[in-house]
Amino acid sequence: xxxxxxxxxxxxxxxxxxxxxxxxxxxxxxxxxxxxxxxxxxxxxxxxxxxxxxxxxxxxxxxxxxxxxxxxxxxxxxxxxxxxxxxxxxxxxxxxxxxxxxxxxxxxxxxxxxxxxxxxxxxxxxxxxxxxxxxxxxxxxxxxxxxxxxxxxxxxxxxxxxxxxxxxxxxxxxxxxxxxxxxxxxxxxxxxxxxxxxxxxxxxxxxxxxxxxxxxxxxxxxxxxxxxxxxxxxxxxxxxxxxxxxxxxxxxxxxxxxxxxxxxxxxxxxxxxxxxxxxxxxxxxxxxxxx
Amino acid sequence: xxxxxxxxxxxxxxxxxxxxxxxxxxxxxxxxxxxxxxxxxxxxxxxxxxxxxxxxxxxxxxxxxxxxxxxxxxxxxxxxxxxxxxxxxxxxxxxxxxxxxxxxxxxxxxxxxxxxxxxxxxxxxxxxxxxxxxxxxxxxxxxxxxxxxxxxxxxxxxxxxxxxxxxxxxxxxxxxxxxxxxxxxxxxxxxxxxxxxxxxxxxxxxxxxxxxxxxxxxxxxxxx
Numbered sequence: 001x002x003x004x005x006x007x008x009x010x011x012x013x014x015x016x017x018x019x020x021x022x023x024x025x026x027x028x029x030x031x032x033x034x035x036x037x038x039x040x041x042x043x044x045x046x047x048x049x050x051x052x053x054x055x056x057x058x059x060x061x062x063x064x065x066x067x068x069x070x071x072x073x074x075x076x077x078x079x080x081x082x083x084x085x086x087x088x089x090x091x092x093x094x095x096x097x098x099x100x101x102x103x104x105x106x107x108x109x110x111x112x113x114x115x116x117x118x119x120x121x122x123x124x125x126x127x128x129x130x131x132x133x134x135x136x137x138x139x140x141x142x143x144x145x146x147x148x149x150x151x152x153x154x155x156x157x158x159x160x161x162x163x164x165x166x167x168x169x170x171x172x173x174x175x176x177x178x179x180x181x182x183x184x185x186x187x188x189x190x191x192x193x194x195x196x197x198x199x200x201x202x203x204x205x206x207x208x209x210x211x212x213x214x215x216x217x218x219x220x221x222x223x224x225x226x227x228x229x230x231x232x233x234x235x236x237x238x239x240x241x242x243x244x245x246x247x248x249x250x251x252x253x254x255x256x257x258x259x260x261x262x263x264x265x266x267x268x269x270x271x272x273x274x275x276x277x278x279x280x281x282x283x284x285x286x287x288x289x290x291x
Numbered sequence: 292x293x294x295x296x297x298x299x300x301x302x303x304x305x306x307x308x309x310x311x312x313x314x315x316x317x318x319x320x321x322x323x324x325x326x327x328x329x330x331x332x333x334x335x336x337x338x339x340x341x342x343x344x345x346x347x348x349x350x351x352x353x354x355x356x357x358x359x360x361x362x363x364x365x366x367x368x369x370x371x372x373x374x375x376x377x378x379x380x381x382x383x384x385x386x387x388x389x390x391x392x393x394x395x396x397x398x399x400x401x402x403x404x405x406x407x408x409x410x411x412x413x414x415x416x417x418x419x420x421x422x423x424x425x426x427x428x429x430x431x432x433x434x435x436x437x438x439x440x441x442x443x444x445x446x447x448x449x450x451x452x453x454x455x456x457x458x459x460x461x462x463x464x465x466x467x468x469x470x471x472x473x474x475x476x477x478x479x480x481x482x483x484x485x486x487x488x489x490x491x492x493x494x495x496x497x498x499x500x501x502x503x504x505x506x507x508x509x510x511x512x513x514x515x
Contacts, residue, residue, distance in 0.1 A: 099472060102479045123479040160379070165460055166472025182379040184364070185463045191365065200369040 060213015
């Protein structure tokens with residue numbers, strides 16, 4: 001009896017150790033729908049393949065469509081990867097959800113993250129950033145019929161807003177515009193678009209380029225971005241702490257600014273929405289890499 | 292550590308848990324009432340009520356709670372115009388309570404039915420022998436004993452309910468799961484401590500409930 005119980009404990013420990021080992025070995029392990037393009041991709045920096053974390057659910061930025069990936073973040077990531085000597089086929093795309101990004105970098109499950117990742121002080125403490133490669137700003141997406149009545153955050157009195165629960169944009173609305181507005185917080189932006197079209201909310205709020213992507217995805221021209229951003233979000237390339245890639249990534253991004261590919265990528269991904277990025281801040285000046 | 296405590300003090304954690312407790316209280320109360328009615332349906336001698344009770348339990352018990360909650364926010368409110376208040380936060384709170392209630396009523400019903408099974412069949416026969424109709428024998432004889440026999444499984448359902456209140460974050464109710472997301476968004480350097488803090492909070496709430504359920508189930512058991 002005693003022996004068999006001991007054996008059971010040992011067995012359970014061994015199973016647990018195996019499970020942990022599995023977590024370490026697989027890049028982005030546990031993410032369903034992960035696409036492995038090369039058999040040799042390992043997720044280790046400097047290996048043959050390159051593992052890049054992106055959003056899978058943001059049309060126009062990072063979007064999984066069957067086994068292809070589209071969007072501005074994907075385009076920038078591909079350009080940078082090619083400048084680092086990897087072909088597009090070498091890249092393994094994994095999903096980097098907002099709440100998981102720091103953890104994925106700290107555990108080196110990914111080599112880089114291009115996922116509407118704003119550079120902030122608290123994030124800077126735990127991970128490295130290259131870039132920024134884009135400056136977005138919080139803005140409003142409205143029904144085109146309301147163009148003229150909703151012109152910016154100051155015209156929101158008595159209006160209903162939608163944003164993703166817990167996001168910086170939702171918090172800003174709660175903190176600064178709570179007086180005259182009501183907020184619906186949902187799990188994803190597609191639910192917000194539904195509420196906007198149904199008329200239960202008057203505006204969806206988050207970063208302007210995300211809104212432009214959503215409007216382009218909706219496609220009918222019924223939705224439009226107001227175009228008066230009221231915050232500054234510096235989208236950076238998330239790198240594992242101490243990553244040697246920062247300088248190279250910055251060089252690649254600068255090359256992308258200079259040869260026109262950056263502008264072309266923005267235009268291609270926001271086509272038909274009339275969206276133009278804030279010209280005063282874009283293209284942004286790159287930060288120095290930390291030593 | 293001291294830095295992390297400063298960060299924690301910037302957030303209204305107790306207030307967020309309070310929302311979860313309020314959700315638990317109202318949803319638990321209504322679900323217990325609805326669950327008792329359903330249990331009565333399921334043991335009643337009328338086949339159509341039997342069928343209705345069984346159908347309700349099997350459908351609601353097998354529908355994921357997230358879907359019920361999202362249905363409230365995306366269909367019940369905007370399409371079917373079920374509105375408890377003009378004020379969004381109040382409206383969403385009660386939509387959340389409705390979602391939690393209809394879902395957990397199925398579990399309360401089944402917990403009660405397990406309690407009913409502890410009542411010897413002789414009790415029901417004796418009730419009928421002295422001429423009590425079904426409702427009276429349920430009210431006076433069967434349910435008082437069934438509740439006492441069902442304390443432990445009812446406690447389990449309450450514990451599940453407490454933890455399930457975090458799902459109403461999907462229904463635009465600001466509670467501890469929403470606050471945790473906000474904290475992780477803002478304080479990315481403390482992801483693990485934030486997770487642990489929220490988890491410990493739930494342990495602090497749930498453990499006493501479990502101990503109380505165990506104590507009461509012993510104390511109130513019908514000795515036979």
